[in-house]
Amino acid sequence: FVIQCGLHGSGVSPPGDLPVNETRQGTFISNTVGTCAIAHFDVPDCGNTEFFINLQNNTHLDEAYGGYCVFAEVADGASSSTVSRIAQEVKASSKVVINRVVVVQDQGSSAGHAPQMSMAGGEMLQMTTACGDIKLKLRPDSAPRTCEYIVKAVTSGLYDGKSFYRSDFVIQCGLHGSGVSPPGDLPVNETRQGTFISNTVGTCAIAHFDVPDCGNTEFFINLQNNTHLDEAYGGYCVFAEVADGASSSTVSRIAQEVKASSKVVINRVVVVQDQGSSAGHAPQMSMAGGEMLQMTTACGDIKLKLRPDSAPRTCEYIVKAVTSGLYDGKSFYRSDFVIQCGL
Numbered sequence: 001f002v003i004q005c006g007l008h009g010s011g012v013s014p015p016g017d018l019p020v021n022e023t024r025q026g027t028f029i030s031n032t033v034g035t036c037a038i039a040h041f042d043v044p045d046c047g048n049t050e051f052f053i054n055l056q057n058n059t060h061l062d063e064a065y066g067g068y069c070v071f072a073e074v075a076d077g078a079s080s081s082t083v084s085r086i087a088q089e090v091k092a093s094s095k096v097v098i099n100r101v102v103v104v105q106d107q108g109s110s111a112g113h114a115p116q117m118s119m120a121g122g123e124m125l126q127m128t129t130a131c132g133d134i135k136l137k138l139r140p141d142s143a144p145r146t147c148e149y150i151v152k153a154v155t156s157g158l159y160d161g162k163s164f165y166r167s168d169f170v171i172q173c174g175l176h177g178s179g180v181s182p183p184g185d186l187p188v189n190e191t192r193q194g195t196f197i198s199n200t201v202g203t204c205a206i207a208h209f210d211v212p213d214c215g216n217t218e219f220f221i222n223l224q225n226n227t228h229l230d231e232a233y234g235g236y237c238v239f240a241e242v243a244d245g246a247s248s249s250t251v252s253r254i255a256q257e258v259k260a261s262s263k264v265v266i267n268r269v270v271v272v273q274d275q276g277s278s279a280g281h282a283p284q285m286s287m288a289g290g291e292m293l294q295m296t297t298a299c300g301d302i303k304l305k306l307r308p309d310s311a312p313r314t315c316e317y318i319v320k321a322v323t324s325g326l327y328d329g330k331s332f333y334r335s336d337f338v339i340q341c342g343l
Contacts (some may be wrong), residue, residue: 018046022279022311023067036072050342054301068110075303082300090335132250134242143190174218182216191235199229270325
């Protein structure tokens with residue numbers, strides 16, 4: 001009577017349990033067909049990353065074992081059809097793999113923007129390519145609004161499938177040539193507005209035209225000391241730096257490959273936490289309203305409209321898990337009165 005997904009059987013541990021079961025703490029939403037709730041054991045606990053989509057009206061789950069907290073709902077008819085196909089496929093073949101989950105904005109929402117985020121320190125971008133992985137340590141002390149802008153773009157999957165396409169004294173990546181438009185320009189060029197970081201080898205800065213503007217989603221990694229970029233055309237704002245030697249080696253391989261074949265595809269970008277950081281957690285987020293999870297599977301896409309009015313801390317917890325790529329490659333593995341997924 002549900003389909004369920006999560007980290008079950010993956011060998012991956014969830015990022016701690018939810019702090020509270022928010023059933024009936026906000027706007028109450030019953031476990032009716034098409035709603036999504038946190039799975040937990042048969043005790044009144046809070047659960048974690050396992051969640052399910054109700055395939056029928058399961059109102060008994062509103063009270064059972066402390067209640068199963070609804071935090072989202074299937075957003076449209078196309079998504080409902082995909083849920084039905086997944087339910088059938090899981091029954092036939094035991095699982096359906098979730099290729100990718102991203103946070104997108106409901107275009108019909110009055111909120112009009114992605115979740116608000118604030119950097120805690122220690123956040124990194126992890127970029128996966130055929131040449132290897134790159135970890136970029138974000139520097140919100142230098143450029144806080146730039147870091148938030150880039151993290152929002154990563155969270156929405158904007159860089160997935162895009163390319164590094166330039167290699168000379170930098171390697172540059174972004175939406176160039178993809179036909180995708182950036183989500184507006186940065187509100188300000190933060191060069192010298194915070195802790196000043198020069199455009200030295202291994203630093204990452206926002207690209208822009210030869211005028212003193214702010215740029216948007218195009219950025220580059222310096223292959224050499226390019227300190228002239230600190231002043232040119234209003235300055236090129238550094239917002240991150242290559243995090244380790246393995247990442248530096250990958251940057252060098254990408255530079256060579258782009259020169260040889262014109263581009264290197266970025267398979268995926270996620271936000272991860274620097275394990276050596278004292279911050280110890282992902283970016284802090286608050287829901288603005290209108291956020292949706294978009295799940296991509298071989299059976300089709302599912303859009304799940306988040307309901308922070310019902311379960312704000314649960315929504316934030318799930319968005320953080322999505323932002324870190326935790327559900328990518330995991331599966332829907334249960335199909336009876338729900339479909340369930342997780343780790």
